[in-house]
Amino acid sequence: MDNITRHDAHQNDIDAATGIPDIPAAAHAAIRIIKGDILHTPTPDAFEVCEDGYIIVANGTVQQVTSNLPSEYADLPVSDYSGSLIIPGFNDLHIHAPQYPIAGLGFDYELLPWLERYTFPAEANFADPEITQRWYKRFLNKLWSVGTLRFSAFATLHAGSTLELMRLSQQSGLRPVIGKVNMDRNAPESLIESTDDSLATTQELIEESRELTPDIGFIITPRFVPSTTPELMQGLGELAEHYDLPVQSHLDENLGEIDWVRELHPDIPSYAEVYEHYGLMPEGRTIMAHCVHTSERERALLKARRVYLAHCAQSNMNLTSGIMPVRRDLDYGLNISIASDVGAGHVPDINHHIVQSIEASKMLSMLPEHQGERPLRLPEAFAMATKASGAFFGRVGSFEPGYDFDALVIREDDNPLSLSPQERLERYIYTGDDRSITHRFVAGREIALPFPEV
Amino acid sequence: MDNITRHDAHQNDIDAATGIPDIPAAAHAAIRIIKGDILHTPTPDAFEVCEDGYIIVANGTVQQVTSNLPSEYADLPVSDYSGSLIIPGFNDLHIHAPQYPIAGLGFDYELLPWLERYTFPAEANFADPEITQRWYKRFLNKLWSVGTLRFSAFATLHAGSTLELMRLSQQSGLRPVIGKVNMDRNAPESLIESTDDSLATTQELIEESRELTPDIGFIITPRFVPSTTPELMQGLGELAEHYDLPVQSHLDENLGEIDWVRELHPDIPSYAEVYEHYGLMPEGRTIMAHCVHTSERERALLKARRVYLAHCAQSNMNLTSGIMPVRRDLDYGLNISIASDVGAGHVPDINHHIVQSIEASKMLSMLPEHQGERPLRLPEAFAMATKASGAFFGRVGSFEPGYDFDALVIREDDNPLSLSPQERLERYIYTGDDRSITHRFVAGREIALPFPEV
Numbered sequence: 021m022d023n024i025t026r027h028d029a030h031q032n033d034i035d036a037a038t039g040i041p042d043i044p045a046a047a048h049a050a051i052r053i054i055k056g057d058i059l060h061t062p063t064p065d066a067f068e069v070c071e072d073g074y075i076i077v078a079n080g081t082v083q084q085v086t087s088n089l090p091s092e093y094a095d096l097p098v099s100d101y102s103g104s105l106i107i108p109g110f111n112d113l114h115i116h117a118p119q120y121p122i123a124g125l126g127f128d129y130e131l132l133p134w135l136e137r138y139t140f141p142a143e144a145n146f147a148d149p150e151i152t153q154r155w156y157k158r159f160l161n162k163l164w165s166v167g168t169l170r171f172s173a174f175a176t177l178h179a180g181s182t183l184e185l186m187r188l189s190q191q192s193g194l195r196p197v198i199g200k201v202n203m204d205r206n207a208p209e210s211l212i213e214s215t216d217d218s219l220a221t222t223q224e225l226i227e228e229s230r231e232l233t234p235d236i237g238f239i240i241t242p243r244f245v246p247s248t249t250p251e252l253m254q255g256l257g258e259l260a261e262h263y264d265l266p267v268q269s270h271l272d273e274n275l276g277e278i279d280w281v282r283e284l285h286p287d288i289p290s291y292a293e294v295y296e297h298y299g300l301m302p303e304g305r306t307i308m309a310h311c312v313h314t315s316e317r318e319r320a321l322l323k324a325r326r327v328y329l330a331h332c333a334q335s336n337m338n339l340t341s342g343i344m345p346v347r348r349d350l351d352y353g354l355n356i357s358i359a360s361d362v363g364a365g366h367v368p369d370i371n372h373h374i375v376q377s378i379e380a381s382k383m384l385s386m387l388p389e390h391q392g393e394r395p396l397r398l399p400e401a402f403a404m405a406t407k408a409s410g411a412f413f414g415r416v417g418s419f420e421p422g423y424d425f426d427a428l429v430i431r432e433d434d435n436p437l438s439l440s441p442q443e444r445l446e447r448y449i450y451t452g453d454d455r456s457i458t459h460r461f462v463a464g465r466e467i468a469l470p471f472p473e474v
Numbered sequence: 475m476d477n478i479t480r481h482d483a484h485q486n487d488i489d490a491a492t493g494i495p496d497i498p499a500a501a502h503a504a505i506r507i508i509k510g511d512i513l514h515t516p517t518p519d520a521f522e523v524c525e526d527g528y529i530i531v532a533n534g535t536v537q538q539v540t541s542n543l544p545s546e547y548a549d550l551p552v553s554d555y556s557g558s559l560i561i562p563g564f565n566d567l568h569i570h571a572p573q574y575p576i577a578g579l580g581f582d583y584e585l586l587p588w589l590e591r592y593t594f595p596a597e598a599n600f601a602d603p604e605i606t607q608r609w610y611k612r613f614l615n616k617l618w619s620v621g622t623l624r625f626s627a628f629a630t631l632h633a634g635s636t637l638e639l640m641r642l643s644q645q646s647g648l649r650p651v652i653g654k655v656n657m658d659r660n661a662p663e664s665l666i667e668s669t670d671d672s673l674a675t676t677q678e679l680i681e682e683s684r685e686l687t688p689d690i691g692f693i694i695t696p697r698f699v700p701s702t703t704p705e706l707m708q709g710l711g712e713l714a715e716h717y718d719l720p721v722q723s724h725l726d727e728n729l730g731e732i733d734w735v736r737e738l739h740p741d742i743p744s745y746a747e748v749y750e751h752y753g754l755m756p757e758g759r760t761i762m763a764h765c766v767h768t769s770e771r772e773r774a775l776l777k778a779r780r781v782y783l784a785h786c787a788q789s790n791m792n793l794t795s796g797i798m799p800v801r802r803d804l805d806y807g808l809n810i811s812i813a814s815d816v817g818a819g820h821v822p823d824i825n826h827h828i829v830q831s832i833e834a835s836k837m838l839s840m841l842p843e844h845q846g847e848r849p850l851r852l853p854e855a856f857a858m859a860t861k862a863s864g865a866f867f868g869r870v871g872s873f874e875p876g877y878d879f880d881a882l883v884i885r886e887d888d889n890p891l892s893l894s895p896q897e898r899l900e901r902y903i904y905t906g907d908d909r910s911i912t913h914r915f916v917a918g919r920e921i922a923l924p925f926p927e928v
Contacts, residue, residue: 124903125901127852128851141891145891338836367904379791386797437576443579453907
């Protein structure tokens with residue numbers, strides 16, 4: 021606890037880039053040097069550790085990680101976080117922004133009453149601009165606080181409120197993609213649109229947001245197959261193609277849902293193929309949340325289309341959906357990342373979700389049908405929460421040269437046993453919270469608490 | 475977040491018991507009235523809620539919970555926590571105090587290397603008085619902060635350090651029972667004693683602590699069967715009987731351990747019966763941690779002896795031990811409480827362990843052999859973390875008349891949807907942390923942070 025003052029003092033170093041006598045200003049103006057115990061996972065099998073090392077960042081992009089500062093940089097000021105860990109920021113590929121107010125509620129209920137009692141009323145609230153302002157600001161503050169710097173969010177069906185979330189995100193310095201939710205069947209009165217309205221407002225929003233929120237991507241977001249008619253899916257697929265946009269939705273979360281999709285689309289052989297059929301699976305640009313109960317046929321498709329699978333272990337436990345067979349799917353070559361699924365996940369903290377994913381995988385390894393499967397190890401799960409999910413946003417989630425410098429500085433808490441940097445990271449992942457994070461960088465820029473007033 | 479100031483202001487109300495004009499001081503001197511949204515679980519099937527109600531406490535004991543303050547108390551000052559929840563404090567029946575420094579480390583390892591690499595060195599450290607002072611203070615601060623007001627702790631084999639933990643606990647105002655760990659076989663050099671030494675120092679410690687730490691009970695603590703010889707178990711059983719002391723140990727945590735016990739004690743039909751055989755299962759005064767893989771025969775014994783089973787879901791996931799079949803064992807009539815098992819559990823926060831127990835039980839309910847079993851519901855799990863575990867300490871863990879007033883005041887966080895008290899409690903359990911707790915009472919006395927200096 022005695023580290024607090026020392027680390028907070030670093031905040032002053034950051035902008036104190038003065039007194040550089042003999043280097044021409046232009047040459048190094050956009051270069052930033054960061055010092056600390058650096059950890060990341062270029063490959064998932066182990067942490068790459070550079071203790072007491074330097075990250076050289078130019079124009080927001082990592083140039084190199086090095087133990088010895090090259091002499092050409094010797095006179096540049098250093099943001100010195102010695103004694104702290106520097107790790108890539110977290111990326112969360114599945115989160116429902118309007119469900120943040122009800123996260124942690126109703127988990128004694130089954131999925132359907134949970135949706136009816138909590139989720140749908142919460143989402144309907146976002147017709148109100150005042151609620152939109154207050155809660156989306158709190159939501160962005162919260163994600164900032166726990167170190168989720170990029171994410172893919174479901175908003176609600178309200179175009180105005182969705183645009184507001186994009187504007188607030190643009191202001192915040194965080195870099196999400198955001199989608200207006202589309203639903204034109206099997207939804208409550210307050211959350212349903214006509215097919216035409218749904219498509220028209222989506223298109224309008226895409227156009228508006230391109231102009232107003234240039235750093236915040238739009239993502240096509242059919243809620244899931246049961247709540248979108250074939251016409252709506254078809255139209256959304258066309259929008260995705262026309263504007264070259266990514267797509268996110270839910271897939272194979274629980275068995276009842278899968279049966280329902282089969283009834284709704286008896287002519288299409290699998291749930292995943294419904295999305296594909298309607299043009300909603302653009303290659304390398306699609307996020308499918310859950311994927312707990314995929315068939316072999318679906319896995320082949322998900323692999324071929326290089327889909328991002330968002331593993332939501334906490335949500336799947338809370339709603340008794342099942343456990344995704346992560347080891348099997350990783351071995352098969354699927355791209356799996358770790359996501360929060362707030363509000364069915366109760367907290368957005370990705371460090372907790374890393375732990376929960378490891379625990380779920382240990383549980384599974386104890387069942388006869390998974391016996392012998394290696395449970396997830398920490399570096400693997402960490403890579404799934406940083407580099408695997410970051411790839412959706414470009415070169416994000418690692419400190420390899422050419423990657424955006426998205427980073428968290430983790431304060432050293434008590435260090436009783438001369439722990440190694442990796443052990444200190446382990447400790448943060450298992451026991452830390454927002455208070456452990458002292459600094460957050462997105463593409464090289466330090467980001468402050470977005471909305472201190474709420 | 476705007477409640478912080480208002481609630482912190484209450485701290486001043488507590489001792490401001492002045493200006494009571496016409497009631498004789500003696501009559502009401504020890505009466506305290508607490509106001510707020512009161513929740514507890516006299517029975518596990520539902521929360522008993524008294525919204526905006528009063529708890530009348532006399533000499534540290536609950537007299538009644540009431541919506542209307544009886545006129546005889548009308549002029550007494552009220553500690554007004556309106557808008558906050560008032561709930562029983564948490565009790566943790568299984569925690570290793572010296573493992574707190576290494577909690578959250580090494581969970582990529584299996585049990586044995588984990589013990590060797592982290593647990594045993596951590597425990598050996600407590601031969602050092604400086605480490606004892608620093609870390610046991612931090613440990614007690616931490617338990618205070620998360621609202622664990624009573625607990626049953628394993629210390630280490632060091633008598634001096636164990637006595638120091640008891641002294642610090644006495645000072646803290648928390649009310650644990652604490653045991654010196656006994657090990658005279660199958661332990662590393664640094665953590666083994668001779669049988670005679672082990673018994674002699676234990677007896678000495680019992681005598682000393684009775685005098686020096688009158689509020690802190692001693693609990694006989696053989697680490698587990700594999701690390702205690704028959705002679706040591708016999709001697710400890712005799713001490714338990716002679717001094718009328720409770721006993722704690724581990725039982726049926728994982729399958730390898732059970733085989734080992736069978737090899738060590740081929741003449742005794744089950745692991746549980748080894749403890750019984752040596753007098754280490756006093757009726758209604760025994761805590762057995764884990765009990766993941768109990769046999770029918772053992773369950774009958776645990777029931778007959780009214781043993782406290784400490785369910786450690788997080789630890790059992792971290793170390794891939796299994797999942798305790800809680801529903802089956804509750805139905806059978808066993809007394810199960812929710813425990814942290816720090817350091818194999820990574821955090822001491824009992825609210826997190828409530829969630830983890832519910833999740834584990836949901837996982838189990840999805841397996842074919844447990845199909846149809848109702849997963850744990852929140853009020854049940856809450857009762858297991860308050861009243862079921864509190865019973866070990868007497869009338870503790872509920873606000874029924876005659877119970878010690880052990881309580882936590884939980885600050886209302888954001889309340890977006892006019893949530894009911896029960897929903898706000900749910901939210902705290904799932905998403906809250908130490909910052910949610912504004913006041914802590916043990917037997918009617920408010921307890922401040924024990925050791926602000928560490």
